[in-house]
Amino acid sequence: MNPALELTSVPAWAVRPSTPPCDPAATACTAVAVGAEAVDVATTWLAGAVAPGRLHALASTDEALAVVDAELAEARVGWRLLVAGPLTAVLPLRARALAGGLVDAELSVATTTTDDLLVTCAHCAAVTSAPTHVGGVVPCVGCDRRLLVHHHVSRRQGTFLGYQVDAEQWGTEQWGTGQWETERWEEGA
Amino acid sequence: MTTQPSVDRALVTGFPFPFPTDRYRYTTNVEPAPRVVGTPAGQWGASVVDVDGEYHRELVERAAVLERDPSRYAVLDHMAPACWDTMLTLMRELAATYPDVMSLDGDGPSYVWTNRLLDVEQPFTYARPSTLPDEPLRYVAGQVQEDLVLLDQRDGDLWGDAGLVTFAADWSFGFDVGMSFLEIHGPVPRLRETGVITRAREFIMRLQPGAPYRRTNWTLTIGRQLDVSTERYPEWGPDRPRILTVDDTTFGREVHLRTEVQHLVRLEESGAVLFLIRTYLLPFEELARVEPWRATTAAVLADLPDDIADYKGVAGYRDRAVTWLHARTP
Amino acid sequence: MSTSLSLVVAAVDDTVPGVRSVRLVRPDGGTLPGFTPGSHVLVTCGPPGTSAVANAYSLTGDSVAPRAYTISVLRLDAGRGGSRWVHALATGDRVEVTSPRSAFPPVLAARRHLLVAGGIGVTPILSHLRSAVRWGRDVEVLYAHRPGAAAHLEDLRDLAGDALTCLTDRTALGDHLERRLADQPVGTHLYTCGPAGFMDTVTLAARRLGWPDERIHVEHFGVDDLDPGESFEAVLRASGRTVPVPSGTSLLDALEGAGLSVPNLCRQGVCGECRVRVAAGTPLHRDLVLSDAEKAAADTLLCCVSRAADDRLELDL
Known part of the structure; x- marks a missing residue:
């Protein structure tokens, strides 16, 4: 049984695409957009800003992380940051911004798609990026265990927690993990 | 049934039995600490930190867990003052x-810590890392049986920003580091719906130094295993279906009632909250020898709602546990 | 809620006109409880055992294993008499204080600390500064004071060096404040203590410059202490007895004093154990347990913290 997600660490924007407004109190704004779709969202966000804004359109998360680092190093209090893009990009970007000292009120997050998730394996710590959802099952790229995607997101790591879906199946060792149908675990019991 | 006790008697007499009544639900069950509680077998609760006969064994186990998996210890940069505190x-x-057997001499900033149980005599200077052989939080975790979580209070919230947790009951400290108090408890059913967890947060945020509080929590654990963290789930998860196949004697020896005594302490200088988690395990065969404990445990398990049983991981064998306990009615 | 400490005046310092610093120690000279920077104690401003006013004063000294608590008190001749009493203390006098309470702590996660003091509001700022120096925190101090009347100026200079700016002119203060608030690295937290009007000026300027509330910290003395409340009578329906509940005594304490046993745990309005049914009268709810709807229903209350809105409450006890 999964609880209502608003009662967990999973933000609403991690479940469905979102377009947050810009805080009118801002004295400076930066939008960091990953992917073409995100540029539209960022443009809308900046249009709502009262203060001068800058838009960085980037092709990859790594490039965007470098831009966030550079902006954080220069920013003064009063500044607001938007990170926009696929969930797999914005979660690590949010993590970097929070680690850089931003508080939630200074940070807007917009997702253009939530189809893929980053999942940290509780057992081997490898991070798997895969098309799935909360309650779904993905094979771990590190240890090959089949991981149940838990409704639990780390703001520091920017990933969902995954743990072995079939550890309590009697005879797993003999039968191998491939015997179990994904469907029976998808939505939980 | 064997007549030889399977565990040290002190583990029975000092066991903090967690059920005040025959019915268990989540509540904000906090009370001022320390306070001695008498039980049918003995008593517990006389101190905030508890050293018992398992001291050496548990400290060795903690060191081994840390060696195997360093992610059980984490300190976000800003928490250094809270670790010294x-x-x-x-x-x-x-x-x-x-x-x-233990003393702290000196009145600051220089001290000498003596622990004769571990043959330790350690001079150090407060806030001076070079004067200690290890980081302060990891050092002191080598002196106590308790797991340690530090909550930073800011932005009207509590943040789990440091800790050393080697004896987790199905959660992952390493993954949860840096989360807010409510985020950490997101996976627990009913907590926020019933307001219990938001009340607990309000309470903790108002804690004052010098006035520690405590609560208990419980679950069942198969085998005398302290480290049943999510990290190790592939190793202990299979015990749950397996326990349904064992005979009654083995069942009573392997299934343990696990009580966590959790203390909340507001730290003086840093203002952070220290959350201490001390784990006690009592096998059913010993529990059943104390009649009020047997009867109450049977009643609580029989009455436990499915979602709580599921979250605690006992749904699969709680019927067997109830039957086993009923069969031992005197 | 707080423990009481009986201390002795070890020294007084009247160097700054109108401000007296008092050094309080334990009679046995031992170490006092440490405290979070920005903490205050409530000082009973009168001889021990009398019902005197209790004033909150910030602790200005070292916060780890302190040998003394030091407070600095501005003499207010129009006040309730607390500051006049402190100004009449002599070495060796006994003073009752509560254990320190923290309501204005430094944010550990801050990247930088901007401390803005106005007049005698420098006292909690000084203890923030001490801890910033101990832990190597990035800090900047603005101190607004009247010319020639600057308490702890030497302490601030010693601790802050170039990071201290003193301002004695109102216009210069406004300009400087504006400039400095507009140019703080992201991650900075702002702390201010001083007269209410001064703190309003500082916080309004910060908000106008886009500072989110999470980064703005204002000293409110003792906000987390519940006030003692008005006295009232509790009528016990079962026996018809009347139990008086004086100001400063909780309903739970009064009921226990009258020989009743009420289940309770936290005695702070959090656990919900001491809920009792109200038969008549209006409760004054002060707990964290009851929902708004339950409070509005007015048929129960948590007797450890809640009281009567009027002078009488009838309980189903």
Whole structure:
């Protein structure tokens, strides 16, 4: 049984695409957009800003992380940051911004798609990026265990927690993990 | 049934039995600490830190867990003052509770920590890392059986920003580091719906130094295993279906009632909250010898709602546990 | 809620006109409880055992294993008499204080600390500064004071060096404040203590410059202490007895004093154990347990913290 997600660490924007407004109190704004779709969202966000804004359109998360680092190093209090893009990009970007000292009120997050998730394996710590959802099952790229995607997101790591879906199946060792149908675990019991 | 006790008697007489009544639900069950609680077998609760006969064994186990998986210890940069604060607070607490074997001499910033149980005599200077052989939080975690979580209070919230947790009951400290108090508890059913967890947060945010509080939590654990973390789930998860196949004698020996005594301490200088989690395990075969404990445990397990049983991981064998306990009615 | 400490005046310092610093120690000279920077104690401003006013004063000294608590008190001749009493203390006098309470702590996660003091509001700022120096925190101090009347100026200079700016002119203060608030690295937290009007000026300027509330910290003395409340009578329906509940005594304490046993745990309005049914009268709810709807229903209350809105409450006890 999964609880209502608003009662967990999973933000609403991690479940469905979102377009947050810009805080009118801002004295400076930066939008960091990953992917073409995100540029539209960022443009809308900046249009709502009262203060001068800058838009960085980037092709990859790594490039965007470098831009966030550079902006954080220069920013003064009063500044607001938007990170926009696929969930797999914005979660690590949010993590970097929070680690850089931003508080939630200074940070807007917009997702253009939530189809893929980053999942940290509780057992081997490898991070798997895969098309799935909360309650779904993905094979771990590190240890090959089949991981149940838990409704639990780390703001520091920017990933969902995954743990072995079939550890309590009697005879797993003999039968191998491939015997179990994904469907029976998808939505939980 | 064997007549030989399977565990040290002190583990029975000092066991903090967690059920005040025959019905268990989540509540904000906090009370001022320390306070001695009498039980049908003995008593518990006389101190904030508790050293018992398992001291050496558990400290060796903690070191082994850390060696295998360093992610059980984490300190976000800004928590360094809270770690020193924790170390000093726990040393004072230990010295006051066990003056025959432990002492903290000096009145700052230079001190000498003595722990005869571990043959330790350690001079150090507060807030000076070079004067200690290890980081302060990890150092003091080598002196106590408790797991340690530090909550930073800011933005009207509590943040789990440091800790050392080697004896987790199906959660992952390493993954949860840096989360807010409510985020950490997101996976627990009913907590926020019933307001219990938001009330607990309000309460913790109002804690004052010098006035520690405590609560208990419980679950069942198969085998005398302290480290049943999510990290190790592939190793202990299969015990749950397996326990349904064992005979009654083995069932009583392997299934343990696990009580966590959790203390909440507001640290003086850093203002952070120290959350201490001390784990006690009692096998059913010993529990059943104390009649009020047997009867109450049977009643609680029989009445436990499915979602709580599921979250605690006992749904699969709680019927067997109830039957087993009923069969031992005198 | 707080423990009481009986201390002795070890020294007084009247160097700054109108401000007296008092050094309080334990009679046995031992170490006092440490405290979070920005903490205050409530000082009973009168001889021990009398019902005197209790004033909150910030602790200005070292916060780890302190040998003394030091407070600095501005003499207010129009006040309730607390500051006049402190100004009449002599070495060796006994003073009752509560254990320190923290309501204005430094944010550990801050990247930088901007401390803005106005007049005698410098006292909690000084203890923030001490801890910033101990832990190597990035800090900047603005101190607004009247010319020639600057308490702890030497302490601030010693601790802050170039990071201290003193301002004695109102216009210069406004300009400087504006400039400095507009140019703080992201991650900075702002702390201010001083007269209410001064703190309003500082916080309004910060908000106008886009500072989110999470980064703005204002000293409110003792906000987390519940006030003692008005006295009232509790009528016990079962026996018809009347139990007086004086100001400063909780309903739970009064009921226990009258020989009743009420289940309770936290005695702070959090656990919900001491809920009792109200038969008549209007409760004054002060707990964290009851929902708004339950409070509005007015048929129960948590007797450890809640009281009567009027002078009488009838309980189903």
